[in-house]
Amino acid sequence: xxxxxxxxxxxxxxxxxxxxxxxxxxxxxxxxxxxxxxxxxxxxxxxxxxxxxxxxxxxxxxxxxxxxxxxxxxxxxxxxxxxxxxxxxxxxxxxxxxxxxxxxxxxxxxxxxxxxxxxxxxxxxxxxxxxxxxxxxxxxxxxxxxxxxxxxxxxxxxxxxxxxxxxxxxxxxxxxxxxxxxxxxxxxxxxxxxxxxxxxxxxxxxxxxxxxxxxxxxxxxxxxxxxxxxxxxxxxxxxxxxxxxxxxxxxxxxxxxxxxxxxxxxxxxxxxxxxxxxxxxxxxxxxxxxxxxxxxxxxxxxx
Amino acid sequence: xxxxxxxxxxxxxxxxxxxxxxxxxxxxxxxxxxxxxxxxxxxxxxxxxxxxxxxxxxxxxxxxxxxxxxxxxxxxxxxxxxxxxxxxxxxxxxxxxxxxxxxxxxxxxxxxxxxxxxxxxxxxxxxxxxxxxxxxxxxxxxxxxxxxxxxxxxxxxxxxxxxxxxxxxxxxxxxxxxxxxxxxxxxxxxxxxxxxxxxxxxxxxxxxxxxxxxxxxxxxxxxxxxxxxxxxx
Numbered sequence: 001x002x003x004x005x006x007x008x009x010x011x012x013x014x015x016x017x018x019x020x021x022x023x024x025x026x027x028x029x030x031x032x033x034x035x036x037x038x039x040x041x042x043x044x045x046x047x048x049x050x051x052x053x054x055x056x057x058x059x060x061x062x063x064x065x066x067x068x069x070x071x072x073x074x075x076x077x078x079x080x081x082x083x084x085x086x087x088x089x090x091x092x093x094x095x096x097x098x099x100x101x102x103x104x105x106x107x108x109x110x111x112x113x114x115x116x117x118x119x120x121x122x123x124x125x126x127x128x129x130x131x132x133x134x135x136x137x138x139x140x141x142x143x144x145x146x147x148x149x150x151x152x153x154x155x156x157x158x159x160x161x162x163x164x165x166x167x168x169x170x171x172x173x174x175x176x177x178x179x180x181x182x183x184x185x186x187x188x189x190x191x192x193x194x195x196x197x198x199x200x201x202x203x204x205x206x207x208x209x210x211x212x213x214x215x216x217x218x219x220x221x222x223x224x225x226x227x228x229x230x231x232x233x234x235x236x237x238x239x240x241x242x243x244x245x246x247x248x249x250x251x252x253x254x255x256x257x258x259x260x261x262x263x264x265x266x267x268x269x270x271x272x273x274x275x276x277x278x279x280x281x282x283x284x285x286x287x288x289x290x291x292x293x294x295x296x297x298x299x300x301x302x303x
Numbered sequence: 304x305x306x307x308x309x310x311x312x313x314x315x316x317x318x319x320x321x322x323x324x325x326x327x328x329x330x331x332x333x334x335x336x337x338x339x340x341x342x343x344x345x346x347x348x349x350x351x352x353x354x355x356x357x358x359x360x361x362x363x364x365x366x367x368x369x370x371x372x373x374x375x376x377x378x379x380x381x382x383x384x385x386x387x388x389x390x391x392x393x394x395x396x397x398x399x400x401x402x403x404x405x406x407x408x409x410x411x412x413x414x415x416x417x418x419x420x421x422x423x424x425x426x427x428x429x430x431x432x433x434x435x436x437x438x439x440x441x442x443x444x445x446x447x448x449x450x451x452x453x454x455x456x457x458x459x460x461x462x463x464x465x466x467x468x469x470x471x472x473x474x475x476x477x478x479x480x481x482x483x484x485x486x487x488x489x490x491x492x493x494x495x496x497x498x499x500x501x502x503x504x505x506x507x508x509x510x511x512x513x514x515x516x517x518x519x520x521x522x523x524x525x526x527x528x529x530x531x532x533x534x535x536x
């Protein structure tokens with residue numbers, strides 16, 4: 001117990017007495033965490049945009065009157081088993097009529113022509129997928145002989161270009177987000193690692209003295225690891241505070257700027273995911289802080 | 304002389320150490336007995352510092368054997384090494400003090416690593432500070448002290464855990480004659496209390512004044528060993 005107490009005391013002593021060194025390492029780590037936090041907020045927002053967009057896209061397969069109920073239900077259950085299919089909604093003739101009548105764009109005269117007794121509107125399946133490529137699969141499936149002669153039309157062909165464009169666009173945005181986040185994270189890790197390495201090599205003389213006085217391996221190493229932990233912890237506190245203030249500031253200023261809509265989207269996501277974003281920063285901060293201390297001691301110090 | 308004092312505390316036998324193709328030590332043998340004060344002299348490159356590095360197990364010899372208190376230190380594992388060093392007192396030319404710790408904390412560190420109790424630390428440090436005439440400097444940092452004072456802190460740290468052997472490598476190398484004499488006096492006082500002192504030095508005046516056992520080294524060999532010797536290289 002006394003030993004643990006002394007090791008912790010040694011870490012705090014070194015952290016606060018080497019003020020400038022600790023401040024530099026903490027600030028560099030803060031920058032790294034800021035880029036991690038910002039990447040996270042932006043990528044969560046981008047994902048939200050992509051998801052909203054995907055939710056708005058669907059295809060509808062319309063059936064001829066001679067198609068049997070069981071055939072439609074068969075197709076529905078065939079589609080439901082696929083993991084990428086989010087929902088398949090059956091549209092009966094009555095549903096189709098109700099939707100048709102509620103459409104504001106339909107003229108009153110036309111609306112009155114279609115009645116429950118004389119309803120030419122087809123039955124259909126409204127299909128929504130989390131993956132745009134799945135729509136092409138559906139289009140292929142209904143071309144099969146079992147279905148082809150009963151399918152009246154499908155909105156896939158009409159929406160094909162739109163679906164492909166959105167699909168390519170979202171894929172590009174997702175990949176770009178991932179690449180940019182990784183790029184920033186790797187760069188900041190390298191910078192942090194080198195800063196901590198510098199801090200440890202700056203102290204290598206002290207480590208040599210400790211060894212000569214008879215300090216054991218743990219007595220030398222563990223305080224440095226705790227110091228690395230402190231860099232990570234303080235950096236997380238600073239970066240979380242900066243992001244929090246930054247978001248609040250953008251929120252209050254954005255009403256008169258062109259970023260207003262983006263900020264409107266970003267703010268609720270940040271507050272909603274606050275603990276997740278902070279948790280990731282703590283983990284990354286402590287991991288980089290402790291990890292780079294550990295690697296530096298291993299590399300710089302012959303114990 | 305009792306039975307234990309008839310056996311050497313430090314036994315260096317046929318020790319050699321090579322750096323590249325150069326022999327820093329070549330077949331050096333030396334026995335140091337309890338309570339002895341041994342001064343190691345010789346020109347630069349004679350092998351004094353190498354011998355000291357081997358004795359504090361900073362390095363291992365390429366050949367030969369070194370026993371301290373009956374234990375072959377060349378066979379110590381890295382886990383055993385800290386325990387061995389806690390039984391030595393080591394003083395260096397450049398003091399090797401922890402710059403971000405006060406005088407008190409530097410000395411306490413030597414006790415903390417060996418799990419000494421707080422009570423023990425509080426009791427021992429004032430005594431050792433008094434022995435090296437540093438009372439009142441407890442809260443100073445090393446850079447607030449003169450060279451002589453820093454070296455006295457280093458000696459206090461080496462002594463605080465009551466080692467059997469004190470090894471000093473050029474402790475007066477950076478000091479003026481007055482401070483050097485003070486250090487020599489402290490080392491003699493320590494030796495009088497029963498601690499073996501091994502002092503490597505270039506300081507002719509110091510060696511001639513002390514009239515102790517003088518071991519002369521040259522080109523990695525021990526060429527002379529005289530009781531109550533003088534500086535002869």
